[in-house]
Amino acid sequence: MLSVDNWKYFKIKNLFTCEKGSEKKTNQYQNGDVNLVSCFNGFNGIQKKINPYDKNNSIKIFTGNAITMSTHIEEGIFYQPKDFCAFDDVIVLNSIFLTKNIGLFMVTILKTLNFCKRHSNFNLKEFLNSEIKLPSKDGNLDLDYMEDYIEKIKRGLRWIILIYQKMN
Numbered sequence: 001m002l003s004v005d006n007w008k009y010f011k012i013k014n015l016f017t018c019e020k021g022s023e024k025k026t027n028q029y030q031n032g033d034v035n036l037v038s039c040f041n042g043f044n045g046i047q048k049k050i051n052p053y054d055k056n057n058s059i060k061i062f063t064g065n066a067i068t069m070s071t072h073i074e075e076g077i078f079y080q081p082k083d084f085c086a087f088d089d090v091i092v093l094n095s096i097f098l099t100k101n102i103g104l105f106m107v108t109i110l111k112t113l114n115f116c117k118r119h120s121n122f123n124l125k126e127f128l129n130s131e132i133k134l135p136s137k138d139g140n141l142d143l144d145y146m147e148d149y150i151e152k153i154k155r156g157l158r159w160i161i162l163i164y165q166k167m168n
Contacts, residue, residue, distance in 0.1 A: 008136040013128035016093040021086025022060045035084040039070035045078045052085050059085045067093040067103055071122035077110050079103035097143055101150035
């Protein structure tokens with residue numbers, strides 16, 4: 001069970017840099033191999049795969065290993081492992097400490113904020129000034145705890161899959 005006794009509050013603006021997505025329309029891009037993330041709740045927020053290198057339409061490509069967050073749907077928060085493009089109703093969160101496991105941990109915690117549900121009009125400044133309770137050690141963010149916690153979950157799932165496969 002997850003114990004939050006040694007956790008402390010951190011301001012989001014001290015953990016992440018934030019940037020809005022830039023795309024407004026999808027129909028102007030040919031199909032391709034780069035994910036286009038929207039406020040869509042499902043499939044990791046990916047609406048479609050596009051070719052962002054189309055000479056007639058240029059679009060910003062965000063570097064993977066980031067968190068995307070919808071400004072409309074509270075469940076629309078996802079970890080993006082690969083490079084992607086994003087709609088203008090998506091906030092891209094980056095941090096130097098982000099790994100896949102820490103990203104997955106952070107996504108789960110960010111979803112508990114219900115920021116979109118509490119604020120009908122998303123306000124980036126207000127979001128950045130929000131606080132989030134996270135594992136801490138000696139007053140600092142405990143990155144090892146987050147990394148290890150997700151790794152334990154993965155090992156548990158692998159064990160369940162192995163047992164299931166042996167039963168069938």
